[in-house]
Amino acid sequence: MSNVRLMKGNEALAEAAIRAGxxxxxxxxxxxxxxxxxxxxxxxxxxGMVVMQVESELAAINxxxxxxxxxxxxxxxxxxxxxxxxxxxxxxxxxxxxxCLVVNVNRGGPGLGTIQPSQGDYFQATKGGGHxxxxxxxxxxxxxxxxxxxxxxxxDLADKYRNPAMILADGALGxxxxxxxxxxxxxxxxMPDKPWATTGKPPTRERNILTSLHxxxxxxxxxxxxxxxxxxxxxxxxxxxxxxxxxxxxxxVVAYGLSSRIARRAVEMARSQGLSVGLLRPxxxxxxxxxxxxxxxxxxxxxxxxxxxxxxxxQDVRLGIEGAVPVHFYGRMGGIIPPPEEILSKIAxxxxxxxxxxxxxxxxxxxxxxxxxxxxxxxIAKTMRREDEF
Amino acid sequence: xxxxxxxxxxxxxxCKGCELCIDxxxxxxxxxxxxxxxxxxxxxxxxxxxxxxxxNCALVCPDAVITVYRxxxxxxxxxxxxxxxxxxxxxxxxxxxxxxxxLPEGKVNL
Amino acid sequence: xxSELPPxxxxxxxxxxxSTLTDTPMxxxxxxxxGVVHKILMEVIQELHIQSxxxxxxxxxxxxxxYYYMDIDMQEAAHGRAAAVATGIKRMLPDKYVFSYQGDxxxxxxxxxxxxxAANRGENILVIFINxxxxxxxxxxxxxxxxxxxxxxxxxxxxxxxxxxxxxxITELIAMLPGAYYVTRQAVHxxxxxxxxxxxxxKAFQYQKDKKGYCLIEVVSNxxxxxxxxxxxxxxxxxxxxxxxxxxxxxxxxxKLTEKKS
Numbered sequence: 001m002s003n004v005r006l007m008k009g010n011e012a013l014a015e016a017a018i019r020a021g022x023x024x025x026x027x028x029x030x031x032x033x034x035x036x037x038x039x040x041x042x043x044x045x046x047x048g049m050v051v052m053q054v055e056s057e058l059a060a061i062n063x064x065x066x067x068x069x070x071x072x073x074x075x076x077x078x079x080x081x082x083x084x085x086x087x088x089x090x091x092x093x094x095x096x097x098x099x100c101l102v103v104n105v106n107r108g109g110p111g112l113g114t115i116q117p118s119q120g121d122y123f124q125a126t127k128g129g130g131h132x133x134x135x136x137x138x139x140x141x142x143x144x145x146x147x148x149x150x151x152x153x154x155x156d157l158a159d160k161y162r163n164p165a166m167i168l169a170d171g172a173l174g175x176x177x178x179x180x181x182x183x184x185x186x187x188x189x190x191m192p193d194k195p196w197a198t199t200g201k202p203p204t205r206e207r208n209i210l211t212s213l214h215x216x217x218x219x220x221x222x223x224x225x226x227x228x229x230x231x232x233x234x235x236x237x238x239x240x241x242x243x244x245x246x247x248x249x250x251x252x253v254v255a256y257g258l259s260s261r262i263a264r265r266a267v268e269m270a271r272s273q274g275l276s277v278g279l280l281r282p283x284x285x286x287x288x289x290x291x292x293x294x295x296x297x298x299x300x301x302x303x304x305x306x307x308x309x310x311x312x313x314x315q316d317v318r319l320g321i322e323g324a325v326p327v328h329f330y331g332r333m334g335g336i337i338p339p340p341e342e343i344l345s346k347i348a349x350x351x352x353x354x355x356x357x358x359x360x361x362x363x364x365x366x367x368x369x370x371x372x373x374x375x376x377x378x379x380i381a382k383t384m385r386r387e388d389e390f
Numbered sequence: 391x392x393x394x395x396x397x398x399x400x401x402x403x404x405c406k407g408c409e410l411c412i413d414x415x416x417x418x419x420x421x422x423x424x425x426x427x428x429x430x431x432x433x434x435x436x437x438x439x440x441x442x443x444x445x446n447c448a449l450v451c452p453d454a455v456i457t458v459y460r461x462x463x464x465x466x467x468x469x470x471x472x473x474x475x476x477x478x479x480x481x482x483x484x485x486x487x488x489x490x491x492x493l494p495e496g497k498v499n500l
Numbered sequence: 501x502x503s504e505l506p507p508x509x510x511x512x513x514x515x516x517x518x519s520t521l522t523d524t525p526m527x528x529x530x531x532x533x534x535g536v537v538h539k540i541l542m543e544v545i546q547e548l549h550i551q552s553x554x555x556x557x558x559x560x561x562x563x564x565x566x567y568y569y570m571d572i573d574m575q576e577a578a579h580g581r582a583a584a585v586a587t588g589i590k591r592m593l594p595d596k597y598v599f600s601y602q603g604d605x606x607x608x609x610x611x612x613x614x615x616x617x618a619a620n621r622g623e624n625i626l627v628i629f630i631n632x633x634x635x636x637x638x639x640x641x642x643x644x645x646x647x648x649x650x651x652x653x654x655x656x657x658x659x660x661x662x663x664x665x666x667x668x669x670i671t672e673l674i675a676m677l678p679g680a681y682y683v684t685r686q687a688v689h690x691x692x693x694x695x696x697x698x699x700x701x702x703k704a705f706q707y708q709k710d711k712k713g714y715c716l717i718e719v720v721s722n723x724x725x726x727x728x729x730x731x732x733x734x735x736x737x738x739x740x741x742x743x744x745x746x747x748x749x750x751x752x753x754x755x756k757l758t759e760k761k762s
Binding site (some may be wrong): 023024026050052053054056058059060063064065066067068069070071072076088089092198199200201202203207208209210211212213230352 | 552555576580
């Protein structure tokens with residue numbers, strides 16, 4: 001296998017999974033990520049990988065539960081509606097502390113939505129998603145190269161913390177082709193022993209039980225406390241981000257994944273026009289780089305968050321900024337990817353304004369004087385400018 | 391007398407008194423106790439010594455509280471003892487004298 | 501007593517609790533069939549010497565704590581997903597024995613999809629299906645297998661077809677699938693049927709060893725608490741009312757439908 005390839009993001013991710021020593025893939029086709037299943041069905045089996053197209057995402061995530069519990073490095077992938085179906089299983093996996101990789105090639109929602117790229121699943125991915133207090137480790141690639149690289153990282157983090165890890169990509173990253181270099185990776189060297197796995201109880205040890213059921217309140221609280229300590233450790237040690245020009249900027253743009261690429265172009269254009277703008281790109285969405293934002297906030301005048309949704313990560317940015325400077329938002333939805341010029345004009349707009357800190361974003365101008373009349377919602381939405389914040 | 395002798399040991403603390411063993415016993419050897427156990431259940435007890443060790447009670451017991459024993463089939467002497475009792479004595483009204491020409495090997499309780 | 505038995509240690513122990521059952525007292529109600537099934541399942545695993553090679557999957561329902569009692573490696577599945585979890589384990593450990601243990605709600609309502617597809621794939625696992633026609637753990641609600649006219653807390657007037665449809669004979673349905681190799685319906689309320697059940701379990705593990713594919717053992721069982729009867733009454737009621745709807749016997753052996761299956 002050559003190490004330099006021109007590939008779709010989905011295929012690069014699948015190829016990296018093979019190289020990462022993934023032994024089992026369980027999935028259900030859904031656009032825009034079906035190439036992962038297709039690629040593995042074609043290429044994975046000859047590497048001894050179990051690749052199964054199964055009856056539903058519910059079955060897929062629970063097969064991941066069983067297989068991860070059996071001690072194997074395993075994964076599934078889907079796109080937004082399918083990931084919603086997996087939430088129950090993910091909650092069980094998180095509580096039973098089973099390492100695995102879940103890939104979400106995010107498409108537009110809510111509902112059946114669209115098959116176009118979106119970042120609308122940020123909340124679901126980073127806040128737990130299912131029931132109970134838990135978190136996934138969430139990595140957000142921005143290039144096809146990272147679609148491959150983060151597979152190794154996600155598996156390693158999952159094994160290190162006995163926690164499900166998610167790669168949160170989007171339809172564009174999954175579908176577009178770029179050059180990708182597969183780095184050297186030795187799965188055997190990086191995989192820890194799994195003495196907790198249910199592989200059959202030899203006489204030499206007690207039986208292994210993998211469960212998320214602890215009927216005694218004290219026990220369940222203890223389990224929760226352990227999980228929270230684990231999340232604290234993850235927050236302490238695993239935060240990853242990229243900064244561009246942030247040390248010399250008055251304005252900080254924050255964007256992740258695909259939108260960070262567009263935002264970076266917009267920031268470079270703005271800087272060439274003399275505007276003092278930097279970019280923060282969170283790579284891990286959970287753990288989130290709150291402290292970086294807090295540290296940067298002192299030297300900033302305002303912050304702009306760019307996402308392909310109605311404003312989700314912006315809430316975490318506000319938590320990090322702690323009200324020190326105003327945090328603005330620019331987002332497109334429904335699968336629309338804004339060109340850099342759109343973001344540039346928002347940057348220029350904010351740069352020329354003197355804004356005061358606000359705890360909450362301003363209500364859209366036309367919404368202010370309206371009573372709750374559902375019939376008027378469409379009319380109001382039509383009159384809003386894209387730059388208006390929700 | 392049944393041809394095979396047996397007995398049961400019941401873990402009375404774990405018994406829930408469901409009575410399935412009593413129903414399953416072909417010899418009517420089992421009954422519920424008058425006393426209750428730690429959990430508040432009347433428990434199964436052996437009330438007759440006619441148990442054959444057929445294991446029916448143990449098979450239907452949902453809580454696996456019954457252990458079943460049986461006289462060993464191997465060993466000729468014991469077979470004789472169990473199959474051909476030397477004497478059955480009941481309702482003794484006056485002095486009697488029992489003589490056995492040759493005692494079989496093994497334990498015989500008269 | 502005219503003749504005492506010799507001391508216990510000179511007698512032959514002909515039945516004792518299998519060592520593969522833990523010492524934890526079971527939480528099941530008095531007379532519940534779950535205990536018998538646990539016991540026989542573990543007895544077979546002991547007799548086949550496969551304790552170190554067997555992984556069980558516990559369901560959600562009354563037997564949610566099956567792993568308290570079975571001294572083997574076990575995983576607790578989400579409600580209805582036991583067949584999927586068992587699939588995941590088996591596909592990673594194809595040479596180990598894998599079984600799931602599920603109730604009627606788990607297997608035939610919320611988990612129908614996983615159940616049917618595991619069978620249809622011919623997944624090389626054993627599925628133990630406890631059918632007592634009621635939801636025991638949640639307090640006696642209707643199950644998919646609740647028989648017509650049967651009163652539960654959610655069918656207070658008795659199950660009627662107009663509102664709740666028909667008792668779901670999922671075992672018959674599974675027997676029709678080419679992936680299913682051995683499908684049988686058993687009971688555990690009398691010594692004889694327990695012996696039959698044990699034979700069925702032994703056979704199913706042997707089939708799994710020989711990689712024959714999917715095996716399903718339905719156990720028509722009681723729920724004294726849910727049915728509001730004594731254990732003995734519940735067994736009698738089961739014979740009179742459940743067995744006509746769910747007749748005991750093999751539905752499929754060696755991948756072939758039996759004559760019983762009409």
